[in-house]
Amino acid sequence: MSLDQPADLVKHQTPTRDAFLGGRLTLSQPRNGFRAGLDSVLLGAAVPVGTAKLLDLGAGTGAAGLVALALGRAETALLAERDPQALALAEENVAGNGFAGRAGIVAVDVTAGAAARRAAGLIDNGHDVVIANPPFFAAGRGTLAPQAGRADARHMEVGSLDLWLRCAAACATAGGRVIVIYPAEGLAELLASLHRRFGALDVLPLAPRPGAAATRILVRAIKGSRAPLILRATRVLHGEEGNAFAPEFEAIFRGQACLDW
Template sequence: MSLDHAEDFVKRLEPTEDAFLGGRLAVLQPAKGFRAGLDSVLLGAAVGAGKGRLLDLGAGVGTASLVAMHHNSSLSALLAERDEAILPLTHKNLARNGFSTRAEAICVDVCARGRDRQAAGLEPDAFSRVIANPPFFDEAAGTRAGAARADARHMAAEALDLWVRAAATCAAAGGEIVFIYPAAGLVPLISAFDQRFGAICLLPLSPRPEADATRILVRARKGSRAPLRMLTPRYLHAREGRAFMPEFEAIFRGEARLDW
């Protein structure tokens, strides 16, 4: 599915280096295992404009944060990743793309106890924006991905609530929370959001007109009481061909953020 892979927009330069945003970002990634793709670009491009401090939960090598900071020169970021083996690449990506003075990466488990997260550097009520692309648990699927990808892409169903709880704890009053998630997992995600946030806004993303949505962007505000909104689905491609719709073409080239 094009949300995960698109040769025209995620070009392999070397076995461990990819160009994003039309070459504006060069991102080192593990040669095997989970690799950031267009989901990460969409998540970073979905962050609202304005100055503030961003928290990226489960940041991996940092692609979503890099995209968000590319679009917003007044944004700083803290990247939280539990895999110590990944963090050297995350630090390198911040430096080689010119963001080392605006961002840092720390080792912390999003699902850890609150006091342990805080001791690791995740301050409560401190971030104007919190983003995440959590691992996905599909009870109907029956099997999980191979070992190289499973840790980054799958988790127990109850852990999703812990991710949302961590976002709620770390977000400042009025803070924006944005998750991207497979559409099949929308019910538990919305349940977790509805317990903690208001102004929930859902944007379904579909490969083509008349095709089912495969991804959902979810945005909310901490402390808001505004009702839930479901936006009109958006399509990455026209009915025929591989070209992206102009809106997404501009996003993947780094020329525009997501307007929603």
């Protein structure tokens, strides 16, 4: 699914400055390469209210984690990212949006082993909510982006998703939650990796238009739970025609509502 980015929802003020949530959040992003969009807003808006310690894995320039802070869903956020350019921009975004006292940044490859992860500053059992928008094209599929940062953000080797979720499970507290946004075509792999470490899997499919197949999924799960899986009714982003968003999503993208399910 292509999550459209109308100019009045994600405003390109300059080639590298974008306003999200109706202007409540302004982010510096790479002029070329991977740029956060509406997936990041949906992920940040799905963070449960009352979250004390949020971890954003593969945070990029910090969009999802900072959306959660801007919406008042999380008290603090730690942004974990390995790309140096993205880390520098994330640091700028934290300071520029007034979150210096509530957001931290850690340089780490989330697919690395436990020792490397801990040495970088990701502690075990340290976060009550972990969010992630992992790369979704397996190696050998799709067209590799020309910019290295964009390619890293969109492509991963087979088996790497399981490493992301292993990291999420290690970093989540007992009873903590993980929330992932992912293409629907990757649902089987995602559920298999989550099931080994989490319970109470709760799947929310997103479709572009009424009657269309779901093309994005949001999945949340609870560490240590044995509750069964729930498959929610599909929610639709747009109407039958045009690019206007359904009222529920229009309110989310304008910073007037959160994504609760």
